[in-house]
Amino acid sequence: QAFPLLMKQLKLMLTSGELNPRHxxxxxxxxxxxxxxxxxxxxxxxxxxxxxxTPETKK
Structure with a gap:
């Protein structure tokens, strides 16, 4: 299940300040x-x- 994992990563980025809602x-x-x-x-x-x-890369 990818979506919950993505949301967890975003939450961590917001709480750490890496993703700032003011900038x-x-x-x-x-x-x-x-x-x-x-x-x-x-x-x-x-x-x-x-x-x-995610698009597949062509070889």
């Missing part, structure tokens, strides 16, 4: 075939998420 900063996380892009956009409390399947 725009994008982070990209990967877990079990999913990619999550998160950004606060400096919105003072909101976190905007895009979650999608």
């Amino acid at each position: 725009q900063h994008t982070v990209t996380l990967y877990a079990k075939g999913l990619t999550c892009e998160a950004d606060t956009l400096g919105s003072c409390g909101y976190v905007y998420l895009a979650v999608y399947p």
Whole structure:
């Protein structure tokens, strides 16, 4: 189950200050075939998420 893992990682980033709701900063996380892009956009409390399947790399 990738989604709960991604949310746990985001929570840790928010509580540690790595992801700050007052300053725009994008982070990209990967877990079990999913990619999550998160950004606060400096919105003072909101976190905007895009979650999608991780594209396979062509060899």
